[in-house]
Amino acid sequence: MEALPSVLQSLLLVPLTLLPIINPLGAAPIVLTMAGGQEHMLKKLSRQVALNGWFVIVVSMLVGTYVLDLFGISLPIVRVGGGLLVASSAWQMLSSQEADAVRAAVRNQSSPDLGESEIARRSFFPLTFPLTTGPGSIAACIALGAQLPRKPLLYVAGAGIAALGAALTALVIYLVFRHAGRLLMRLGSIGTLVMMRMSAFILLCIGIQILWTGWSELNALHAGG
Template sequence: MPSFLQSLFLVPLTLLPIINPVGVAPIVINAAGGDDKVLKRLSRQVAINGWVVIMVSLLVGTYVLDAFGISLPVVRVGGGLLVAYSAWVMLTRNETDEVQTAVVQSSGTDLTEAEIVRRSFFPVTFPLTTGPGCIAAAIALGAQIPRSPVPYVMGAGIAAIGAAFTAAVVYLVYRNGGRLLMRMGEVGTLVMMRLMAFVLLCIGIQILWTGWADLNHIPT
C-alpha cells in the first residue's frame, strides 16, 4: 500500500509545481472573456486536454523522441522559446489589442463547444498548462514504468489515476481562482496578467537555459 500510494501521488506531486495553475488562472479568464459560464466550460476542457497531453507524454513520449532522434534538452529549448514568446506578446500588448480583446469578450457567451475546444488548446493547455517542462517531466516519469506486460499495465493504470488527479486540481484552480480574479475587476485583472506574463517570461527563459545548459553540459 505505501508503494502504491507513493506511485499514485508521484505524478501530481511532480507535475503540479511545474504546471503552476495559480499563475495561469488570469490567462484562462482572458480566454474565457470574463464570462463565468464560459470559464467553467473552458476550465473543464483545459483539464481534459491536459490529462490527454500528460498521458501521451507518459506512455509514448520516450518512443516518439527516440523515433525522431530528439533529446529532452532540445524539447526544453524549443518549449522555452515558445513560452517566452507567448509571455512577451502578453507583455507588449498595446491599447488597440485591449480594444480587440474587449470585442472578443463581448461575444464570449456565444462560443460553441467546438470553438472552446479549439481555443482551449493553444496557448492555455499548451504551452501554459502542460508546457515543455511538464511534458519533459511526464516523459521522465513514463520512462520509469516497467516494460513487462503486466507491470506495464499496472503502472500505466496508476499513472492514469495520478494524471486524472492532476487534471482535477487544475480544473478546480482555474474554475475557482478565475472567479476570484474576476471580482478584482478589469484593472486589477489586467495588472495581475501583466505581472504573471513577466513571471511566465522568466519561466520560459529558465526552461530555455536549462535545455541549453544540458546540451552544452553547463552546470545550472
C-alpha cells in the same frame, strides 16, 4: 502496505512536477475572458480544458519517449527547446504593454452562446495548448514517461498510476479555472495585471530552469563521451 508510500509518491509526482509549470492561475484570466464572464460558460470551458489537458499529459507521458526515439531526439534537447519556448513566451508577457495576440484573439472569440462543438474546438487552442499544457509541461511529461519501467506488467501499473496523477493535475486545473474568476473579478484590472506580470516572471524562471537542466545534461553527456 510497504508499497503504499511508493505508490503515493509516484501518484503525487505528476501533479507536483507539472502544476508549477502549468501555472493554471496565470491562465485563469484568459479562460474567464473567453467565457465572457458567464458562469455556465466558465464551467463548460474549465471542464473541457481540464479534459484536454489530461489527454495531452497522458499521451505525452506514454507516447512521447517513443516519438523522440523515432526521430533520434534526446531528452536534454527537448528540455533545452522547451525551456527556450517557455522563457520566450514569458519574456513576451513581461515586455508587452498590451495583451498579446493570443489574448486578443480569445477576447474577440468570446461569446456566451457557444455550442458544445465550438467550445471543444476553441478550448484546445489556445486555452489547452499552449497556455495550459505548453511545450514546457509536455517536455516534463516526456521526462516523466521516460522513467516508467519497461517490463510489461510494471509498465501497465506505472502507466495507470501516471494516468491517475494526470487526473489529479486536471482536477486542480478545473478547480482553479472554475473558481478563480471570482477572485480575478475582485482583483480588478490592475490587480489582474500585477498577478499576470508576477506569473510571467515565475514562468520565465521556470523556463530558464528547464533550459539549464537540459544544458547541464548535454554537457555531462559530452564530457562522458
